[in-house]
Amino acid sequence: MDHLLIVIAHLSALTGAPPSHAMAAHAAETDLVPARQLLRQSWRESRWIAARPGQVTVSRMEGSKRRTGVIRGRWRPIVSGPYFCGTLQLKRKTQDSCRAIDADVPGSYREAVAHLMDWRAYCINMGRATVTDWRTCALAGYGGGTKATRMRGRAWRYARAVLREAGLQ
Numbered sequence: 001m002d003h004l005l006i007v008i009a010h011l012s013a014l015t016g017a018p019p020s021h022a023m024a025a026h027a028a029e030t031d032l033v034p035a036r037q038l039l040r041q042s043w044r045e046s047r048w049i050a051a052r053p054g055q056v057t058v059s060r061m062e063g064s065k066r067r068t069g070v071i072r073g074r075w076r077p078i079v080s081g082p083y084f085c086g087t088l089q090l091k092r093k094t095q096d097s098c099r100a101i102d103a104d105v106p107g108s109y110r111e112a113v114a115h116l117m118d119w120r121a122y123c124i125n126m127g128r129a130t131v132t133d134w135r136t137c138a139l140a141g142y143g144g145g146t147k148a149t150r151m152r153g154r155a156w157r158y159a160r161a162v163l164r165e166a167g168l169q
Contacts, residue, residue, distance in 0.1 A: 015039040020105060021048050021087065028109035033116050037166040038088075038109055041139070044162055045089040056095075056102045059084040088112040115142055123149055135163055 004026075011022035017039045025035035025042070042048055049057045049070060059068045061080045071079070075095055082091055085098035086108040092098040101108055116138050123129035123137035128149050136159045140148040144155030163169035 011035055011039065015043070017043070018048055021109075024106040024109040027106060028113050030113060030117075032120070033113050034166070034168070037135075037162060037168060038112060040162045040166040041112065041142075042087045042109075043165075044158060046087045048087060056099050057086060057089075058098055058102070059089055090115070112142075119149075122146070135168065136160060139163070 007026055008019055008022045011017065011026060012019050015022070015036055017025070021039060021042060022035070025038040028038060029035040046057050055070045055072050057070055059066060060071075060083050061067070062076070062078050081093055083093070083095070083098040084090065085092050086102040087105060088108045088111070090101050090108060090111055092101060101111070119138035119141035120129075120134045122141060123134050124131060126149070129137035136156065137149050139159030139162055140155040143158045144151075144153075148155030160169060
């Protein structure tokens with residue numbers, strides 16, 4: 001138990017993440033996806049804003065424009081999906097599923113790892129990355145979809161910033 005507290009305190013100090021996020025990232029990390037990478041992704045995606053009662057952290061369409069940030073209370077009729085919800089901005093189709101993942105910080109980190117592994121497989125299978133150098137492509141896909149794995153635009157800047165901040169590049 002003492003070792004776990006030291007690890008969580010170290011991750012919090014290293015990244016600036018709240019202890020609840022450090023604990024969730026540590027629990028979700030794998031040999032391929034370290035906690036510090038997940039915490040830097042979460043910072044880039046939501047600034048570690050977790051759900052508070054009556055609020056949801058969501059990227060959504062309002063009219064014809066993409067908006068980000070917290071929605072307080074009821075969602076206006078002009079808000080439509082797809083929604084990207086929670087601290088790691090995971091895709092959801094309904095407002096209820098968006099609220100559920102926003103409230104589940106540990107689940108968000110576990111799901112983000114699963115998505116990164118899917119993107120890793122995609123990047124390797126499509127010849128866009130190697131087995132040893134896949135992180136940038138996978139993060140670009142996570143942040144911008146399949147098109148972003150082919151382009152060197154905003155999604156690649158996002159990926160490189162996450163890796164640099166996590167000390168992985």
